Amino acid sequence: MQAAELFEQKIKPSDVAQRLRVSVKSAYQWHQLWREGGVPALASRGPSGSRCRLSPRCLEKLAAYLEQGPAAHGWGEDQVWTASRVATLIGRKFHVSYSVSGATRLMHRLGFSPQVSARRVAERDERAVTVWKEATWAEVKERGRPAGATSASRTKPGSPVGRPVDGPGADEAAPRS
Known part of the structure; x- marks a missing residue:
């Protein structure tokens, strides 16, 4: 105005x-x-974009369903709401089709955030992974150099502070004037 x-x-x-x-x-x-x-x-015409296809009452119900957790709605593998699961839940409960990105926006609107479920390979051998971590990784992992041993800059040699005055190259590193 x-x-x-x-x-x-x-x-x-x-x-x-x-x-x-x-x-x-x-x-x-x-x-x-x-x-x-x-x-x-x-005058403002309101927010742009498509309107929500769920009524305020349905949004309240959806928030309550999300509060119950995924296990209450048939996902027993883990307690994670993914956007894909929420889209499926909306379809089952309200007979409305939502895309994964639309379900993500709807979850944010309701104060939830979609989580990425941890997927493991079906053939994963947990015992072999544990043995590898304990034996092989301990050998492969190398301790880093001490903090003061090297310079952090590729173009500038290590600082002369702390070097012996009579050490090698001491006469070459004269202070600039």
Whole structure:
């Protein structure tokens, strides 16, 4: 509505854009809308995008279903709500089709976040993994160098601070003036 007041004062759209910190293109579009329809034409039309296909009552029910957890609705493998599971739950309970990305947005709207389920290979041998971790990884893993032994920079040699004054190359590293 500030834009309408400025247009009524005969201020140019480019100046309106600068004052309201918006793009010049937006200011010119607002100016044209204002000329054609006055102040009501500049009123907000609400959020863009498609409308939610679930009623407020259905959204409350969905939030309650999500609170119950996945096991209460047939997913016993883990206690994780994935977007895919939520989309399936919406289809089962409300007979409305949601995409995975749509289910993700809906979950965020309700205050939930989809989790990625931990998938393990069916052929995974837990005993072999444990043996590998205990035996092989201990051998492969190498202790790092001490912190002060190297320089962190590729182009600059290690700092002369702490070097012996009479050590090798001491005479070459004269201070710059």
